[in-house]
Structure formats: C-alpha cells, structure tokens
Amino acid sequence: MGIELALPGTIPIPLTTLNNGVQTFGPAGISNADTLAVLSIDRTVAGGLNALTAATTIELTIEQSDDGGVTWFLIVDGVLTGGPVPAFRGGGNATTSSVAADWAPGTGREARAKMTTAGGPVAVQGTLTIS
Amino acid sequence: MSYTAVGSFGGASTTGGSLASFSLTTTTVGNFVLCEVIDFTGGRTATALSSSNATWAELGNPATTSAGPANCQVFIGTVTSASTQTVTITWGAGATGSLEGCAFQEFSSTTGIPVLDKQGTLDSAGTNTWVSLTPVAAGELYFGYAANTGSTIAGSTSGYTYNANVDASNNGGAYNPNCGASATAPVWGDNTESAGIMVLVMPPASGGALPFRPGKTWLRRFRHPQQLPPPAAVVAAVAPAGTVVFPPAVGHPARHRASLGARGVLAAGILAAGIGPPAVPAPHQPPAIAHPPPHRAQWRAGQGAPPGVVPQKRYPVTVYAWAAHRAQWRGTTGTAPGALPQPFRPPVLPHPVPHRAQWRGGAGAAIAAVAGTGAPQPFRPVTVYIRRPHAAAWRGGQGVPPAAKAQPFKPATVFTRAAHRVLWHAIAGAPPPAAQATGTLQPFRPVTVFSRRPHAAAWRGITGRAPNPPPQPFKPVTVYRRTRHAASWQAVAGHVPAAVRQPRIPATVFTRAQHRVLWHAGAGSPAPPPPTFTIGALTATTAARGYLGAGTAPSGALSAGTAPLGGITATDA
Numbered sequence: 001m002g003i004e005l006a007l008p009g010t011i012p013i014p015l016t017t018l019n020n021g022v023q024t025f026g027p028a029g030i031s032n033a034d035t036l037a038v039l040s041i042d043r044t045v046a047g048g049l050n051a052l053t054a055a056t057t058i059e060l061t062i063e064q065s066d067d068g069g070v071t072w073f074l075i076v077d078g079v080l081t082g083g084p085v086p087a088f089r090g091g092g093n094a095t096t097s098s099v100a101a102d103w104a105p106g107t108g109r110e111a112r113a114k115m116t117t118a119g120g121p122v123a124v125q126g127t128l129t130i131s
Numbered sequence: 132m133s134y135t136a137v138g139s140f141g142g143a144s145t146t147g148g149s150l151a152s153f154s155l156t157t158t159t160v161g162n163f164v165l166c167e168v169i170d171f172t173g174g175r176t177a178t179a180l181s182s183s184n185a186t187w188a189e190l191g192n193p194a195t196t197s198a199g200p201a202n203c204q205v206f207i208g209t210v211t212s213a214s215t216q217t218v219t220i221t222w223g224a225g226a227t228g229s230l231e232g233c234a235f236q237e238f239s240s241t242t243g244i245p246v247l248d249k250q251g252t253l254d255s256a257g258t259n260t261w262v263s264l265t266p267v268a269a270g271e272l273y274f275g276y277a278a279n280t281g282s283t284i285a286g287s288t289s290g291y292t293y294n295a296n297v298d299a300s301n302n303g304g305a306y307n308p309n310c311g312a313s314a315t316a317p318v319w320g321d322n323t324e325s326a327g328i329m330v331l332v333m334p335p336a337s338g339g340a341l342p343f344r345p346g347k348t349w350l351r352r353f354r355h356p357q358q359l360p361p362p363a364a365v366v367a368a369v370a371p372a373g374t375v376v377f378p379p380a381v382g383h384p385a386r387h388r389a390s391l392g393a394r395g396v397l398a399a400g401i402l403a404a405g406i407g408p409p410a411v412p413a414p415h416q417p418p419a420i421a422h423p424p425p426h427r428a429q430w431r432a433g434q435g436a437p438p439g440v441v442p443q444k445r446y447p448v449t450v451y452a453w454a455a456h457r458a459q460w461r462g463t464t465g466t467a468p469g470a471l472p473q474p475f476r477p478p479v480l481p482h483p484v485p486h487r488a489q490w491r492g493g494a495g496a497a498i499a500a501v502a503g504t505g506a507p508q509p510f511r512p513v514t515v516y517i518r519r520p521h522a523a524a525w526r527g528g529q530g531v532p533p534a535a536k537a538q539p540f541k542p543a544t545v546f547t548r549a550a551h552r553v554l555w556h557a558i559a560g561a562p563p564p565a566a567q568a569t570g571t572l573q574p575f576r577p578v579t580v581f582s583r584r585p586h587a588a589a590w591r592g593i594t595g596r597a598p599n600p601p602p603q604p605f606k607p608v609t610v611y612r613r614t615r616h617a618a619s620w621q622a623v624a625g626h627v628p629a630a631v632r633q634p635r636i637p638a639t640v641f642t643r644a645q646h647r648v649l650w651h652a653g654a655g656s657p658a659p660p661p662p663t664f665t666i667g668a669l670t671a672t673t674a675a676r677g678y679l680g681a682g683t684a685p686s687g688a689l690s691a692g693t694a695p696l697g698g699i700t701a702t703d704a
Contacts, residue, residue, distance in 0.1 A: 074152060078149060097145070104156050
C-alpha cells in the first residue's frame with residue numbers, strides 16, 4: 001500500500017540491500033501543487049555504491065500514475081554506477097547520487113520509485129522527496 | 132510576436148550517474164520544443180533525442196566548455212502528438228559526468244518551425260550574465276540552460292522567464308520568446324553561472340518548413356510535381372555558430388513544354404517527329420556574323436533598346452511556388468508541408484478617365500464629355516496652393532531659411548489726440564480744438580513707459596565682476612543680551628564668583644531744627660538754621676561770620692536760670 005502525501009514531503013528509503021533485479025518503492029500520493037521529484041541515494045553506506053566497482057549499476061526510475069495506479073509512465077530514468085564518482089558541486093567524490101525531474105501535470109497523481117540492480121548486491125539508503 | 136511558451140519550463144537531471152531518459156508533455160501538434168542537454172565534467176555529448184510525441188533534430192552545433200568541462204547540445208522537436216511520453220537520450224562515447232541534465236520548453240509559433248539564428252556558449256568559472264546574442268530582427272526567441280557551480284538565483288531581465296531549478300538540481304534555464312532587435316542576454320541573481328549553450332531562433336526563410344495543417348490536401352492546393360524542402364532544423368544544425376542559416380531555396384523544375392500551349396505542342400511535335408524539312412544542313416549556310424549585336428548587358432545599362440527588338444508590353448512573370456509531392460513527405464517522419472501561398476497575380480489596374488481636376492484646369496470641354504453625355508461642366512479655375520519648402524530642406528542647406536510669409540496689410544489705426552489737459556488747464560479759455568475735427572475726441576492717455584533693465588545676458592557677456600547689488604536699507608543689528616547658561620558656571624570648578632560691589636550711597640544728613648526751648652524763649656520764628664557745618668580746619672584765612680560787639684543786641688536775657696544748650700567738649704566738631 002502506498003504512502004499518501006497530502007503535502008510536500010519525503011518518503012524514506014530504509015537501508016536495504018538490493019539484489020539483482022527490480023525493487024519498487026511506493027506508491028505515494030502527489031499533491032496537486034507538487035512539481036518536483038528527487039530520488040536520492042546515499043553512496044557511502046556499508047556495501048553501498050562507493051564501496052563497489054563500476055560493474056555494479058542501479059537504474060533509478062521515478063514513475064507517475066494519473067489513474068490511481070493502473071498505468072504508470074516514466075518521469076525520469078538515471079543510471080548510477082559503483083565506485084567513486086566526482087561530486088557535482090564542492091569537489092571530491094560524490095556522497096550521494098540522485099535523479100530528479102518535474103512531475104507531469106495532472107490531478108490525483110501518484111508516484112513510485114523503482115530500482116533495478118545489476119552487478120549486485122548493493123546496499124542503498126535514501127529518500128524520495130516530493131515538492 | 133512569433134513565439135509563445137506553452138506548458139511548463141521543465142527538465143530533469145542525474146547527479147553521480149547518467150541521465151537516460153525523461154518525461155515530456157506536449158500540448159499542441161505543430162508546436163516545437165527546445166531542449167538542451169548537458170553533461171558536466173564528463174566526456175560525452177548527447178547526439179540525439181527520440182520520443183513518440185515529437186520529431187527531434189539537433190539545433191546548432193555541440194559545444195564543449197573549458198569550465199567543467201561541460202558537453203552541451205541543443206535539440207529542437209516538432210510536436211507530433213499531444214501527450215506525455217518518454218524522451219530517450221542517445222549519448223556519444225565518453226565517460227559520465229558528475230551531472231547530466233536537460234531543460235526543455237514547448238513553444239507555439241505563428242511562423243512555423245524556427246531555424247537557428249545565433250548560438251553562443253557560456254564558458255566561465257562564474258558569472259551572472261549569459262551570452263549576449265544579437266538577433267537579425269526583433270521577435271526572435273532566446274533559449275538557454277547552463278550548469279551552475281553554486282546556487283542559482285533567478286534574475287529579472289525584462290522579457291525573460293527564469294527557472295532557477297529547471298533540472299531539479301539547482302541549475303537554471305531561461306528564455307525570452309520576444310527579443311528586441313538589439314543584443315540580448317539574461318542577467319542572473321547569482322555569479323556562479325558556468326557552462327551551457329544559448330541560442331536565438333528565428334522564423335524560417337520563405338520556403339522553409341511550415342506548420343502542419345491537417346485537412347484535405349486539395350484544400351491546400353497541392354500541385355505536382357513537388358519537392359520536399361529540407362528540414363530547417365537539420366540545415367541549421369550544420370551551420371557554424373553565429374551565422375544566419377537559411378534553408379536552400381526550393382528548386383523550380385524547368386517549365387514543361389506543355390505550358391507552351393496547344394500551338395507550341397503542335398510545333399514541337401512536328402519538329403520532334405521529324406515531319407517537315409529534313410534535318411540536313413542547308414545548302415547555303417548563312418555567313419558568319421562579323422559584328423554581333425551588342426551584349427545585353429550593354430543595352431541593359433541604358434544604351435537603348437536591344438537591337439532588332441521591338442519593345443513589347445511588359446507584364447510581370449507569374450511564378451508559382453511548388454510544394455513537395457505528398458508522396459514524398461508521407462514517406463518521411465518530418466512535418467507535412469503546409470499550404471502554399473497563393474500564386475501571385477498582379478492586380479488589374481483600371482484606367483479611369485482623367486480626373487476632373489485635369490480638364491478643369493485646361494481650356495475646352497471635359498474629356499469625358501467627348502462622348503457627348505451631359506452638358507459641359509462649368510469652368511472652374513484650378514486651385515493653386517502655396518507650397519513652401521519643407522523645413523528639413525533649408526535645415527539641411529547652407530542658406531538662410533525662407534522668409535516668413537507676408538502678413539496681410541492692415542493700416543494702423545490713428546486716433547485723434549487732444550492736447551494734454553495740462554496745457555489748457557494752465558491757460559484761460561477753452562481747450563484747444565483737436566487737430567482733426569473728425570470723430571469724437573478720444574480720451575487722452577499718456578503712454579505708459581516701463582522701466583527697462585538690461586537683460587541679464589548683457590552683463591553676463593561682459594568680462595569682469597557682476598555689478599554689486601543695490602545697498603540694502605540700514606537696519607542695525609539687534610544685539611541680544613545673553614546670560615551664561617547655568618551649566619557654564621556649574622561646570623566651573625571653584626567658588627561662585629563674589630558679589631558685585633554695590634554703588635556707594637552717602638548717608639543722608641537731615642537738618643536739625645533748633646530746639647523748641649530756644650524759640651519758646653525768643654520772639655517770633657526761630658532763626659534759620661546755621662549753614663551746613665563744614666568739617667574742616669580753621670585757618671588764618673577763614674573769614675569770621677560775624678562779630679560780637681558792644682552794639683550787639685542781646686538775643687535774650689541770660690540769667691542764672693538759663694539752661695545751657697549743651698556741654699561743649701573738645702571733641703565737638
């Protein structure tokens with residue numbers, strides 16, 4: 001059962017070890033005023049992405065449904081690779097990775113996050129922020 | 132205004148990974164979408180976009196900046212369906228950067244899918260102003276997206292729409308759908324704008340891709356044969372940055388000989404079929420022309436008519452535009468060519484009879500009256516208006532401006548004047564008669580003479596000091612007595628100053644009347660008191676006040692009972 005978010009909020013993604021395959025988080029309701037979705041992953045947890053090599057990948061996708069979860073369409077799709085990667089701002093290696101996009105316009109929207117792992121297992125912990 | 136933003140200004144991004152695809156919602160078929168994709172600090176560039184709701188092409192050239200480095204590319208998509216679809220990014224070879232993001236915006240257009248006018252690349256360690264681009268004409272569309280090394284703060288440049296978090300990773304995008312004719316660039320509220328591409332797009336040249344207009348083709352006057360114009364965006368993509376790009380003109384195939392008409396066909400058919408004179412050289416070839424006629428360029432330069440040519444009546448050539456054959460664009464994924472402009476047909480210029488003003492100015496009957504209809508019109512001279520040279524004419528010349536028009540003459544009114552009353556008041560008799568006996572005597576009113584002061588400019592032009600102002604009426608300065616503020620002596624250390632010495636007042640000496648005992652004993656009033664006793668020393672020169680002699684009458688009888696006045700001591704003064 002999904003998490004209903006009447007107001008902008010954050011869906012925690014608890015520390016989880018992902019084996020190869022697809023793991024789905026959510027769904028969660030999206031307020032009509034919400035415009036932004038950010039799925040962020042902590043790379044520094046034990047067994048996380050920074051502790052692995054580039055052979056390990058996690059494909060993060062955020063999907064949206066306008067019909068109560070019957071059909072889903074993709075909002076954004078990003079691929080994270082294992083091993084140290086440069087940080088976008090501040091220099092050094094990245095401690096978090098994220099995918100972000102705008103929600104498609106609509107009412108009665110719902111969202112969910114999917115993680116597809118290859119070269120795992122990999123430990124992840126993060127948040128899905130809706131604003 | 133050619134362009135209008137439709138929908139939201141959005142984007143997507145991935146940090147610490149790659150951006151594979153994002154969502155795009157389109158609203159109207161025939162609109163276009165501008166999308167810029169950036170890889171920051173990586174080594175790969177987006178080479179293509181694909182989605183089922185738009186047809187994508189590169190717009191301009193990719194750019195790689197030294198800041199980052201960032202690898203940027205702008206795309207233009209023609210909306211083919213109104214829906215929300217996934218746009219997939221095709222990346223070139225290279226490593227993934229620390230940020231991969233995109234920004235997009237849908238626009239409607241009144242002039243079709245635009246083409247690239249200018250492209251600029253922002254490459255800075257940090258600035259607040261994007262690249263300034265100068266449009267060919269007003270009304271162009273400015274669009275850009277740039278990576279930001281800090282926090283993006285939207286600006287307020289007029290005409291621009293800002294999104295300081297267009298890709299959800301705090302990078303900014305901006306556009307201006309209606310730029311002015313001069314150089315333009317948005318200014319941001321931060322100083323950390325770093326790397327990205329900015330483009331100016333403009334309407335396509337004539338013959339470019341037109342907006343898709345659904346409907347029956349016969350309503351759009353399709354003609355055969357047709358030629359598909361190249362996609363404007365693709366043409367623009369190969370153009371170097373900063374150049375104006377126009378798609379190549381649509382070729383016009385040679386006119387079919389059938390257009391020569393039935394007689395032309397007949398003649399051509401006869402010649403083609405070999406009917407007629409045999410195709411053998413004439414037995415007597417004409418001699419070579421020793422003096423060829425002048426080249427056309429010569430008589431075109433104004434040396435008269437071409438030799439041997441009778442000037443014909445000239446009509447403008449009717450040129451019809453050819454659209455691409457529908458079979459061609461049906462096989463492609465591009466936009467369908469729109470309806471073609473109607474063939475130009477020069478307007479029929481009627482030749483009316485000369486205007487009435489013409490025959491009114493001449494002698495004789497009106498031209499139209501030659502036909503015998505109606506009676507001759509009454510003669511009316513031509514109205515000739517005064518024309519003065521335009522002001523700009525003499526302003527630009529070196530002469531003097533034309534004189535003002537002479538004013539209508541109006542003789543001055545001369546009033547009769549009687550002698551001043553002072554004159555006849557001084558003499559007896561009636562006042563002298565007026566010099567002119569006509570009319571009633573006018574009341575005399577002496578001329579008012581106003582005092583004139585030299586204009587300020589007069590003494591301003593004189594060297595030296597300005598004249599002194601007239602002396603002001605004397606008014607002595609009022610001097611008010613000021614007592615020292617209490618705080619003054621309170622702040623002084625020490626004692627309060629001593630009291631001021633009071634003026635000396637001599638003691639009042641009252642005269643003393645003689646003791647009543649004395650006048651009680653005497654007759655009458657007592658003698659007047661002695662003069663004021665003067666203190667001083669008796670000297671030899673001191674005059675006696677009186678002498679007591681033998682004849683001195685006694686003032687009273689002195690007896691034993693007479694009481695002494697008082698004891699006289701040595702200290703009596």
